[in-house]
Amino acid sequence: MEKKSFEILDVTLRDGSHSMSHAFTPQQVRETARGLDEAGVRYFEVSHGDGLGGSSLQYGLSTHDELKLIEIAADECKQAEVSVLLIPGIGVKGDLQDAVKAGAKMVRVATHVTEADVAAQHIALGRELGLKTVGFLMMSHMASVEKIVEQAKLFESYGAEVIYVTDSAGYMLPQDVTNRISALKQSVGCEIGFHGHNNLSMAMANTVAAVEAGATFIDGSLRALGAGSGNTQTEVMVAVLDRLGYQTGIDFYKIMDVANDVVAKYMPRPQEITGSSLIMGYSGVYSSFLLHTQVAAKRFGVDERDILVELGRIKAIGGQEDLIYDVAQRLAVQI
Amino acid sequence: MEKKSFEILDVTLRDGSHSMSHAFTPQQVRETARGLDEAGVRYFEVSHGDGLGGSSLQYGLSTHDELKLIEIAADECKQAEVSVLLIPGIGVKGDLQDAVKAGAKMVRVATHVTEADVAAQHIALGRELGLKTVGFLMMSHMASVEKIVEQAKLFESYGAEVIYVTDSAGYMLPQDVTNRISALKQSVGCEIGFHGHNNLSMAMANTVAAVEAGATFIDGSLRALGAGSGNTQTEVMVAVLDRLGYQTGIDFYKIMDVANDVVAKYMPRPQEITGSSLIMGYSGVYSSFLLHTQVAAKRFGVDERDILVELGRIKAIGGQEDLIYDVAQRLAVQI
Structure with missing residues (x-):
C-alpha cells in the first residue's frame, strides 16, 4: 500500500539561519546539502533567514554571500532541488534572477497572511523563470479560514503552484491546521503546504494534522534548527510518518546522520522552548x-x-x- | 464553563533526576518545590529517578539523601503534596515508610506493564499509610489494550486509586494513547493518568489526547527535564490546555517563572531529541x-x-x- 502523498521540504539552511545568526559557512552548507540529497530529500531551502536580500543591519548581516551558498548547495544535488525564500520588500526581483543563476529551482514568495496581493509580480516572475513557484502565507493563525481562502485564491490567480499555511509564531493547535488545510483543499486547485514552529510543542502534531488533511508539502528542519523554538524536526518527522504508515521516500538512518553528525555539530545551542518562545507562541x-x-x-x-x-x-x-x-x-x- | 477535570502532576524533581545525574541539591529542590507550590501545582514528585532506594551503583548514586530532599520539598508546601515513585525490587516497603515520615502524601507504585502483580503488597501498604495510592504501568506501549485493562484491574483490586498509562520510551502516538485511556475509562472505576516522553516530539499531543479521552492525572516536567528526550513540558502544557479552554488551576506566569528562573538555571543541558533518544522512541x-x-x-x-x-x-x-x-x-x- 503506497501512502506517500507529500514531499518533505527541509528548511535547515534557511530558517536555521536565524538560530545561526546568519553565519552559515560554505563548509556547513556543503555538508548539510550533501546529506539531505543523499538521504532522499527532494527539496531544501537555502537563503538568509528573512529570505533573499535579507542580509542587512535591520534583519542581520550574513557572514557569507547567500548566492555563493545557494551555488554550493545546488552543486551537491544529485536528485534534490534548492528552494529560495523571497519576501517582497526585503528581496527584489533581481535577487531571484541571481538565485536562479546560482542554481535555485523553486521559489517561495512569502507575505503576511492578509497581503498576498504584494506578491503578484514575484509569483509571475517565478513562473517565467521556470521555477516551481509557491505562495507562502506567514502568520496564518491571524486570519480567519475565509480570509485565508481568499488570499490563497489570489496567489493561485498569480500562478502559484503550491500555497503554504505558515504557522510563523508556533501558535496553532492541530484543529487550527486541519480547519485551514481542509478549507484550502476544497477551494483552490493547487497543492497545499504546511510550515510549523514548535513554540507550543505542537509542531509535529500539527504537521501530522496537515498531512491527514491533505497537505502535499510539509516543512521540517534538522535538529529543529530555526526561529523561535525551531521547526518540526525533520528526522523525527520521518520516524513518525513511517510509524503512521506513510512512505516518505527518505532514508531514516541517513537523515539521522546528517542531523546528528553534521547539524548538531555546528548549531550554537539546542532548540528548546524557553520563556520567550513560549509566550510568543501563546500570544501569537x-x-x-x-x-x-x-x-x-x-x-x-x-x-x-x-x-x-x-x-x-x-x-x-x-x-x-x-x-x-x-x-x-x-x-x-x-x- | 468549568472544564477543569484533571490534575497536573509535576515530575521535575523525580524524572529530572536522570538528566541531573541524580545530583539534585537541597537548594535546587527547595526553590523548585516552592515555585511549584506557589504556582498552584497540587502534586509533584520527589525521588531518585528510578524511585525510592534507586541510589546504587546500578542505577546511579544520588549526591544527596532522597529522604532529606523529600523533607525539604514537603516543608515548602502550603497547598501542594509530595509524591514518591516506588519500583518494587528497587525500593522496599521500609523506604516507603521512611518517605511518609519525611512528608510524602502520595505513592506511585511502578511496574512493567505486564507485571502489576508484583505490586500488590506495596499498593496495600500505600493505602494503609493513608497515601493517595497510584499504580503506574511502565512501557505501556508494549502491551495490547486488553492486557493493559487486565493489569489495571489487578492494580484496582489491590487498592490503587489512580492507574497510569506510562509511555516510558516516548513511543506512543496520540491514537495509541486514546485507545488505551478510553479502554481503561470503560473498564475500571478508578481514575486514569498519563505520563509521556518526547522522543517522537509527541509528548504534548499525547497528553492532550489523554485529557480528551478522560485522563484525570497528567504528568509534566519543567523545561521538559527528564529521561530520554524529556517529558511533556509542564509550563507549555499549561499554555496549551488554557488555549483549549481547560482550567488548569495553575498560574501561567508563576509556572513559567519557576521553569525559566529556577530549573533552566541548574539543568546541565537543554532537553532535545538526539539520535539516541529518537531511535529509542522509534524502536520502543x-x-x-x-x-x-x-x-x-x-x-x-x-x-x-x-x-x-x-x-x-x-x-x-x-x-x-x-x-x-x-x-x-x-x-x-x-x-
Whole structure:
C-alpha cells in the first residue's frame, strides 16, 4: 500500500539561519546539502533567514554571500532541488534572477497572511523563470479560514503552484491546521503546504494534522534548527510518518546522520522552548516584537508578557512596532 | 464553563533526576518545590529517578539523601503534596515508610506493564499509610489494550486509586494513547493518568489526547527535564490546555517563572531529541538498553540502530540484556 502523498521540504539552511545568526559557512552548507540529497530529500531551502536580500543591519548581516551558498548547495544535488525564500520588500526581483543563476529551482514568495496581493509580480516572475513557484502565507493563525481562502485564491490567480499555511509564531493547535488545510483543499486547485514552529510543542502534531488533511508539502528542519523554538524536526518527522504508515521516500538512518553528525555539530545551542518562545507562541505575535517589548516593559514598569499577550489580542503585525509602546503605556496606567 | 477535570502532576524533581545525574541539591529542590507550590501545582514528585532506594551503583548514586530532599520539598508546601515513585525490587516497603515520615502524601507504585502483580503488597501498604495510592504501568506501549485493562484491574483490586498509562520510551502516538485511556475509562472505576516522553516530539499531543479521552492525572516536567528526550513540558502544557479552554488551576506566569528562573538555571543541558533518544522512541525500547547496545554494535560490527529496532520488534524488556548480544550476533551473520 503506497501512502506517500507529500514531499518533505527541509528548511535547515534557511530558517536555521536565524538560530545561526546568519553565519552559515560554505563548509556547513556543503555538508548539510550533501546529506539531505543523499538521504532522499527532494527539496531544501537555502537563503538568509528573512529570505533573499535579507542580509542587512535591520534583519542581520550574513557572514557569507547567500548566492555563493545557494551555488554550493545546488552543486551537491544529485536528485534534490534548492528552494529560495523571497519576501517582497526585503528581496527584489533581481535577487531571484541571481538565485536562479546560482542554481535555485523553486521559489517561495512569502507575505503576511492578509497581503498576498504584494506578491503578484514575484509569483509571475517565478513562473517565467521556470521555477516551481509557491505562495507562502506567514502568520496564518491571524486570519480567519475565509480570509485565508481568499488570499490563497489570489496567489493561485498569480500562478502559484503550491500555497503554504505558515504557522510563523508556533501558535496553532492541530484543529487550527486541519480547519485551514481542509478549507484550502476544497477551494483552490493547487497543492497545499504546511510550515510549523514548535513554540507550543505542537509542531509535529500539527504537521501530522496537515498531512491527514491533505497537505502535499510539509516543512521540517534538522535538529529543529530555526526561529523561535525551531521547526518540526525533520528526522523525527520521518520516524513518525513511517510509524503512521506513510512512505516518505527518505532514508531514516541517513537523515539521522546528517542531523546528528553534521547539524548538531555546528548549531550554537539546542532548540528548546524557553520563556520567550513560549509566550510568543501563546500570544501569537511574531519574534521581531520581542526586543521592543523588553525595552517597553522596562520603561513603563509592566510585565513584558502582558504586553505580548495584549499585542496578540489586538492582532498587531510586523511594522506596527509603535503599538508596543502604546500598549505598554496603557497597561502601566491600569496597574 | 468549568472544564477543569484533571490534575497536573509535576515530575521535575523525580524524572529530572536522570538528566541531573541524580545530583539534585537541597537548594535546587527547595526553590523548585516552592515555585511549584506557589504556582498552584497540587502534586509533584520527589525521588531518585528510578524511585525510592534507586541510589546504587546500578542505577546511579544520588549526591544527596532522597529522604532529606523529600523533607525539604514537603516543608515548602502550603497547598501542594509530595509524591514518591516506588519500583518494587528497587525500593522496599521500609523506604516507603521512611518517605511518609519525611512528608510524602502520595505513592506511585511502578511496574512493567505486564507485571502489576508484583505490586500488590506495596499498593496495600500505600493505602494503609493513608497515601493517595497510584499504580503506574511502565512501557505501556508494549502491551495490547486488553492486557493493559487486565493489569489495571489487578492494580484496582489491590487498592490503587489512580492507574497510569506510562509511555516510558516516548513511543506512543496520540491514537495509541486514546485507545488505551478510553479502554481503561470503560473498564475500571478508578481514575486514569498519563505520563509521556518526547522522543517522537509527541509528548504534548499525547497528553492532550489523554485529557480528551478522560485522563484525570497528567504528568509534566519543567523545561521538559527528564529521561530520554524529556517529558511533556509542564509550563507549555499549561499554555496549551488554557488555549483549549481547560482550567488548569495553575498560574501561567508563576509556572513559567519557576521553569525559566529556577530549573533552566541548574539543568546541565537543554532537553532535545538526539539520535539516541529518537531511535529509542522509534524502536520502543527502554533507555537502559542503550549502553549494552553500543558495546554489542562495536563488538559485532553492526549498526546499533538495527539492534535497537530488532529488540523493539521482539519486545525485549528490562532484565533481558543478554538478548542484546544474541541479536547483534544474529544481525552480524546476516550482513
